[in-house]
Amino acid sequence: MAAQMIDGKALGAQVRESLRTRIAASGRNVRLDAVLVGDDRSAAIYAQNQAKNCAEAGIEYHLHTLPATSGYDEVAGRVLLMNSEESVRAIMVHVPLPAGIDAERVQSLIAAEKDVEGVNPANIGNVVYGRRSLVPCTALAALEMIESTGITLRGSRCVVVGASNIVGKPIAVLLMRSEATVISANKFTVALDALTRSADVVIAAAGVPALVKRDWIRPGAVVIDVGINRIVRSDGKSVTVGDVDPAVAEVAGWMSPVPGGVGPMTVAMLLRNVVEAALR
Numbered sequence: 001m002a003a004q005m006i007d008g009k010a011l012g013a014q015v016r017e018s019l020r021t022r023i024a025a026s027g028r029n030v031r032l033d034a035v036l037v038g039d040d041r042s043a044a045i046y047a048q049n050q051a052k053n054c055a056e057a058g059i060e061y062h063l064h065t066l067p068a069t070s071g072y073d074e075v076a077g078r079v080l081l082m083n084s085e086e087s088v089r090a091i092m093v094h095v096p097l098p099a100g101i102d103a104e105r106v107q108s109l110i111a112a113e114k115d116v117e118g119v120n121p122a123n124i125g126n127v128v129y130g131r132r133s134l135v136p137c138t139a140l141a142a143l144e145m146i147e148s149t150g151i152t153l154r155g156s157r158c159v160v161v162g163a164s165n166i167v168g169k170p171i172a173v174l175l176m177r178s179e180a181t182v183i184s185a186n187k188f189t190v191a192l193d194a195l196t197r198s199a200d201v202v203i204a205a206a207g208v209p210a211l212v213k214r215d216w217i218r219p220g221a222v223v224i225d226v227g228i229n230r231i232v233r234s235d236g237k238s239v240t241v242g243d244v245d246p247a248v249a250e251v252a253g254w255m256s257p258v259p260g261g262v263g264p265m266t267v268a269m270l271l272r273n274v275v276e277a278a279l280r
């Protein structure tokens with residue numbers, strides 16, 4: 001039987017609707033302040049989409065643009081100024097930053113309680129401690145999508161393929177917090193297919209097109225595909241594919257598609273973090 005698809009667009013739309021209601025009920029203004037440095041095209045398109053997504057959820061969007069000639073001091077100075085402003089409650093910095101500016105260093109300056117992408121190490125630490133915090137959005141998206149299937153995570157066996165600081169590790173920690181048994185795999189993991197075959201839940205976040213194959217998955221398992229990879233198909237067309245081979249849908253019980261899965265849900269989780277930060 002074919003897997004049921006976990007529709008990230010539909011789940012994301014539900015989240016946006018509930019945020020609209022929550023904002024209206026609060027009677028307060030909710031706003032996201034984003035910093036865009038330089039003229040990177042992909043960052044500018046992302047910022048444009050973000051403005052649209054915010055509008056749909058009833059969130060104001062302030063974009064602070066800085067010229068491409070800005071150095072670390074100017075960008076850091078802008079973030080510190082925003083930290084100090086009472087009216088600014090939710091901050092994010094678009095990446096990539098111009099060459100020579102260390103994005104992680106800039107992101108770690110964002111006040112933890114305003115850091116809606118969860119990129120300040122303090123927020124990642126709080127995830128480990130299980131404290132109330134702003135959790136990295138893609139990790140939140142993956143967890144929400146797993147939970148939407150109704151699976152009981154406590155006692156389940158989960159394999160997270162990929163262990164980056166911003167995606168794989170926080171997903172693994174969130175699953176541990178749900179009292180699942182978690183295996184964190186990376187590019188040096190031996191016999192990965194045997195590990196994933198034993199799992200109730202597989203999360204693929206490696207950035208390798210179609211890495212997870214049909215025979216890596218136990219029938220009925222939940223498979224979440226975080227990967228976003230641009231490839232050129234044999235017909236010359238450039239397309240976006242995930243880390244999971246589409247044939248996995250023939251055996252999995254539930255599967256998230258790419259595109260239309262974790263991507264749109266990640267956007268929704270960012271908006272939810274904005275509302276959390278603003279209404280705290």
Ligand code: NAD
Nearest residue numbers: 138162163164167186187205206207226227228262263266
């Ligand atoms: P990364 O390059 O920082 O980390 C990749 C991780 O995967 C590393 O831990 C590496 O050891 C592991 N890995 C690489 N090859 C592997 C293999 N063959 N077997 C097992 N593990 C392997 O990447 P990232 O930033 O964590 O992103 C991972 C993927 O998720 C990318 O495709 C990225 O585009 C996508 N992504 C999606 C969203 C979203 O919103 N859907 C957000 C962020 C990243």
